[in-house]
Amino acid sequence: MYVCGMKPTTIFSQEILRGTIKPMIIKLITDNGRMYGYQITQCVRELSGERIQITEGALYPALHKLVADGILRVEVETVGNRERKYYSIPKSGAKAAAAKLEETNESIGVLVKLFGLSLYGAE
Amino acid sequence: MYVCGMKPTTIFSQEILRGTIKPMIIKLITDNGRMYGYQITQCVRELSGERIQITEGALYPALHKLVADGILRVEVETVGNRERKYYSIPKSGAKAAAAKLEETNESIGVLVKLFGLSLYGAE
DNA sequence: TTTTATACATAATTTTGTTATGTATAAAAA
DNA sequence: TTTTTATACATAACAAAATTATGTATAAAA
Numbered sequence: 001m002y003v004c005g006m007k008p009t010t011i012f013s014q015e016i017l018r019g020t021i022k023p024m025i026i027k028l029i030t031d032n033g034r035m036y037g038y039q040i041t042q043c044v045r046e047l048s049g050e051r052i053q054i055t056e057g058a059l060y061p062a063l064h065k066l067v068a069d070g071i072l073r074v075e076v077e078t079v080g081n082r083e084r085k086y087y088s089i090p091k092s093g094a095k096a097a098a099a100k101l102e103e104t105n106e107s108i109g110v111l112v113k114l115f116g117l118s119l120y121g122a123e
Numbered sequence: 124m125y126v127c128g129m130k131p132t133t134i135f136s137q138e139i140l141r142g143t144i145k146p147m148i149i150k151l152i153t154d155n156g157r158m159y160g161y162q163i164t165q166c167v168r169e170l171s172g173e174r175i176q177i178t179e180g181a182l183y184p185a186l187h188k189l190v191a192d193g194i195l196r197v198e199v200e201t202v203g204n205r206e207r208k209y210y211s212i213p214k215s216g217a218k219a220a221a222a223k224l225e226e227t228n229e230s231i232g233v234l235v236k237l238f239g240l241s242l243y244g245a246e
Numbered sequence: 247t248t249t250t251a252t253a254c255a256t257a258a259t260t261t262t263g264t265t266a267t268g269t270a271t272a273a274a275a276a
Numbered sequence: 277t278t279t280t281t282a283t284a285c286a287t288a289a290c291a292a293a294a295t296t297a298t299g300t301a302t303a304a305a306a
Contacts, residue, residue, distance in 0.1 A: 015142030016230040027238055038253050048233050082302055107139040110171050111231050118243035161284050205271055
């Protein structure tokens with residue numbers, strides 16, 4: 001599980017992340033079925049080895065945009081006494097979500113090539 | 124050599140590129156010794172399989188910023204009757220340039236991991 | 247009882263890009 | 277021969293997408 005309080009120990013370029021937040025959200029929800037906003041930030045934080053902290057100012061507008069675009073659907077639930085907004089991918093958004101991920105994967109592949117890294121399985 | 128007029132045939136996310144222009148410039152100049160602006164745009168275009176077209180509005184401010192930061196040095200040359208500004212990495216900027224590339228590589232590595240791709244040689 | 251964590255949200259500002267515009271030379275196409 | 281395309285630089289207006297700051301509210305831990 002996620003352990004809080006750890007500080008990033010390695011260098012990381014926040015700027016590279018510009019444009020990756022929405023794809024990341026789609027990726028996580030594709031993999032996990034449904035997630036709520038705060039959970040997404042913690043999940044990304046953990047998966048990135050404490051390197052990426054998605055800020056609220058970026059997260060919530062991104063989620064709202066994805067819902068407006070029909071790629072995500074939202075369901076409100078009250079847990080304890082607190083509100084949670086669970087996001088998932090509706091059938092009607094599955095195709096767009098998959099296309100976005102495909103596009104993102106290819107773009108990362110191009111970056112990998114340009115910077116001289118090697119992507120396992122790439123031609 | 125570069126052949127003009129080809130149109131991108133594959134999907135590509137321009138947004139993913141946000142933040143990658145300066146690292147790309149550093150990478151290309153590190154590899155090639157010295158380059159001028161227009162040459163950089165064509166090189167990136169070719170290496171990316173016609174997917175990435177760096178616009179002048181992004182390129183020149185980025186180059187000027189890198190010079191201002193001491194990471195690049197510029198030398199003006201007249202070729203034919205036209206001006207070229209060659210950029211290279213001065214000894215005094217080598218460390219910062221290498222650090223920036225290292226940071227970029229690690230960031231791309233994190234993206235690769237988050238999106239479930241595999242980087243050859245990664246642990 | 248104060249701080250930290252959870253959970254949402256928006257407004258002001260900054261960063262970083264695109265699009266449009268500008269100057270100028272050289273080569274290719276109509 | 278004239279127009280278009282390519283080369284080569286640059287900046288200004290605008291848009292997108294982030295950070296930072298602020299706000300509300302509950303729950304748990306220090």
